[in-house]
Amino acid sequence: MTPTDTFLFEAESGNKDLESVGTPAVRIDGRDKISGAAQFVDDIDFGPGLLHAAVVESPHAYARIVSIDTSEAEKADGVVRVATGKDFPYKFGMYMEDRYIFAQDYVRFVGEQVAGVVARSHREAVRAAKLVKVEYEVLTPLLDPKAAVEDGAELIHPDLDEYTHVPWFFPKANTNIAHWRKIRKGDTEKAFAEADYVLEDTYTVPRYAHCAIEPHVTVSKLDFADRLTVWTASQSPHTQRHLFAEALAPLGFTHKDVRVITPYVGGGFGGKAGVSMEIIGAALATLVKGRPVKLRFTREQEFYNTYQRQGVVAELKVGVKSDGEITAVEHKLYWDAGAYVEYGANVVNAAGLSATGPYRVPNITNDSLCIYTNLPPGGPYRGFGYSEFHFGLESHMDRIAEAIGMDPVEFRRKNAIIEGDELAYGAAMNPSGMLEAIDRTAAAIDWGVEEESDNPNTVIGKGISLFWKAPAMPPNSSSASFLKFNEDGSINITVSGMELGQGYLTVMAQIAGEVLSVPVDKIRVETPDTDRNPYEWQTVASHVTWSSGLAVEKAAIEARAKIFDVIHQVYGYEDDSLYLEDEKVKCKTDPSFAKSLSEFVIDGIQTEDGTWRGGPIVASGKFMPEFTNANSDPETGQGGHPNVHYTVGATGVILEIDKETGRIWVRKAALAVDAGRAINPDLVKGQITGGLVQGLATVLYEDMRFDDDGKLLNPNFTDYKIPTAFDIPDEIIPIIVEVPQPDGPFGARGVGEHTMIGAAPVIANAVYNALGVRIKSMPITQEKVAMAILEQSGN
C-alpha cells in the first residue's frame, strides 16, 4: 500500500464517524486470559513421548574448551541423547552470524551452552547434565567495554572480519568493535568553538533483564517425514523459522520443512525476539526423531542466557547559544554488547542514528560502538538503545538549561524537533505532536509551581524529559495478512504479529472491522502458525500496529472491493455508489437497497435466471515501507533513509524524597505519547502505564551485578527486584496526543516501547530538582541518593 491509498481511504471514511477505530473495544483475547483458558507453550500437552532437555553451561566467562567427556552422562538413567558443538558446527545470527548453537572451541560468557542432554524426564536431564565433564583452559575475561577497545586488547572474536553480516554494519577487523555507527553532519568542531556554552560529561547505564514472567520455553519435534515443528514462546515466528532453516540447512532443511507455532506468549519486551535458546531445542530435536523435546529455561537461565539489555558508557558534549539554541551534539556511546552481538549490534546502530534525541541539531558527531565483552549477549529490550542514551541526554538538557538560565521546559520547546526539520541522517522529520506533548505533560504536573512538603523530613522535586524513537528494522521488513468471511458474516483474519499482551489482535480486528462495518466481537484473530499465517517480520520495534495494521487494512479494502463487485454484477449498482454500514451493503443512489453480508459472503447471490454470482470472500494484504533504505556512507551516515518515522512524547514526575534515607516516592507521573491515532485508547493507556512502571524500575530498583569473573550475582527476583503492586506511582496520568502519521492505518503509529524511554532521566532530573544532586549513573537507588545527600552535606 502506498501512503496515498491510505489517504484515499481516510478521506472516504471521513464522512462518517469511526465506529471501531478510536473506541476502547474489549480485548478479543480477554476471556481466554481471565478464565485460565489461554494456552502458553508450556501448557500444551505433547503426550507420553515428550522428552526434556537440559543445557550444560560454561562456568567461565572466557575459556578454551580442551575436552568434553559425555560418556557418564550418556549412561545415566533416562538419558536418550547427549549433544555437543561437534554435532552442530553451525553458525547463526539475526544481523551478524557470530554465534554457534553450542560453543565450539571457546566459551565467551558464564552460562554459554556447551552441551545438551535429552532425557525422559526433566529431573533426569538435569541430573545427567551435571555428569558431562568439560575441561577448560581459563582465560582472562574482558568485562569493560572501554578496556576492550584499548590497543592490544585480547580479541574475543579474532575472525570477526570473516563473519557474515547485514550491509549496514561496519565491523573493525582485529579489534573488539563489531559495528561502528557514525554520523557526521555539519561541522561540530566549529560549532563548539562558536557556542556560548558547552557542557561535556559522561553517563553510565548498566545491564538490565527483561523479566517477562513466562520464561523462555520451546518444544521441537522432527517427525518421521523430516518435518521440524517448533512451538515457541516467541515474538518472531517467521524470523525464527528463517533462522532455523538457515542454521540447520546443512542437515537438509528448507523453509517449507520448518513450521513454527507461537501460542500466547507471557511477555516479551524484546527478550523473546529473534532466536536465542530456541535454536538449542530445535537442534536437539533433530537427534531424536519422532519425539518432541521440551526445553524450558529456569528463572536463573532466563537472566544469564537470554538477551540482556546492554550497558553503555555515554560521553556527551552539547553546545548552545546564549538564547538556548542547540548548535552541536557529540555523542560517543560505548556499548557493552556482550559475547555475541548477532542481534545487539542493531541496537547500537539504532541508537547511533538517533542519539541527538528529539532535537533540531545542525552539527552532529555520533559514534556508537558495538563492543564485544565476555558478558552475556546483549540484545533487543523495549526501547532498543533509546532508553539507554536518553538517560544522559535528557539529564544533560536540564543541566544546560540551568547553566544558561533557561527554564528546562522552555529550553526543550525551543529546540524540539518538528515536522520537516532535518534528521541526523539527512531525511526530514515526520509530523509529530511534540510541542503538544510537552505542554500537556508540563500542565499535568503543574510545572513551574513549586511545591513544599508538609513533612519536614522530605523534599519534593519535579522533572520533565522528552523521548523519541523510530522502529529499528531492515528497510524491507514487511507484514502480510489474509482475511476470510464466514457464513454468518463473521471474519477470520490471519496475521503473524504476536499478541504479547499489548492488544495487537484486538487492534487488527478494529482496523478490519472499521473498513468492513463488522463489530470486533465478530472477528477472530489468532496467534500465528507459519504454515498457515502469512509473513510478518517480527513483533518488535513498535511497528505492528502500523505495518501489520496497514496489511490488514489493505486486505479489508480488497475484501470490500470484492463485495461491491458481487453486488454490481447482480444488481448493477456502480461500485462507487456502494458503502458498508452495520454489516450491510448500502447504496448512496438507492436508499431502499440494503444487503446483509451474511446473506452472500459465502454462498453468493442468486440471479434472476437461477444461477449464482460471488462465492467466498477472501482477501489478502501486504505492506512494505518502500521509501526506506539503509545505504548510507559508512563514514558520515548520510544518504540513506533508515527509519520509517519517529514517535515522540514527554514524561513528567512529581516525587518526594526522604532527606535522610534517600527513599523516593513517585507521587505523580504523567506521560504524553503521540500515537498518531489511538486505534484503541485504552490499550494505549495500558502501554503508558506498563511501560512507565517498567522504565521507573530501571532507574529506581533494577541493575544486573556481575563479579570480577563475569558471573551474574543476582539472577533471581529476590536479588533483582522488579516492582510489585507497592512500587508504583501514587498516580499515573496517561496523555494521548494524536497528530496523524500520514502513512499509518487511520493515522496510527506505534507506542509500545516509547513509554519507558523517558522514565530514567525524568527521575534524575526530579532528584536534582529536589536535592540539587546530580546522579549520572543508573540506577538511582535509595542508597545512592542517601550517599549523595551525605556527600553534599560535606560528611
Add this chain to the structure above:
Amino acid sequence: MDLKIKINGEDWTLDVAPADTLLDVLRERVGTKSPKIGCERGDCGSCTVLIDGRSVRSCLVLAVEADGHEITTVEGISYDGLSALQTLFLENNSFQCGFCTPGIVLSATELLEQNPNPTRHDVQEALAGNLCRCTGYEPIIDAVLAAGDGGSE
C-alpha cells in the same frame, strides 16, 4: 504415596512422589494448567492457587502437604461464567500477556472474600506477592477496588 485431594470440586486420588510439588501435580498429573511456572522459588506468584480458600504458591507446597484439602484454581471459578471480579478485569484491561492473571485473580478473590471493601493499600498488600511485568498494576488495582463494595477507598 497416595494423595487424596479435591481440585475445583472434583475428587482425585493420585500416587505421587514425596518431592513432587503441588504445582507439578496440578499441571502434569491433573492437566490443570492455569497455575504457571514463573520462578519455582516462591518469588513471582504465577503459580498461586487457593487451598481451602487461602492463597499459596504451589511451587513451594509439596503435593503431599495438600492431602485432604481442597484446591481452587482459576478454572474452578470460571465454570459458571466469569465472576464479577473477572468481568471487572476484562473491563479494566487488568491484564496484558495474561501470564500472571490466573494467580492475581486468585489472590484478589481471596482478598475480597476476607475483606469485601479493601482500600488501595489493602489491595497492594494482597497482590504484593504476584509479579506482573506488563500492566504496571494500576488497572489491576482499579478492578479489585471496583469489585469491593462500591469501590470506595
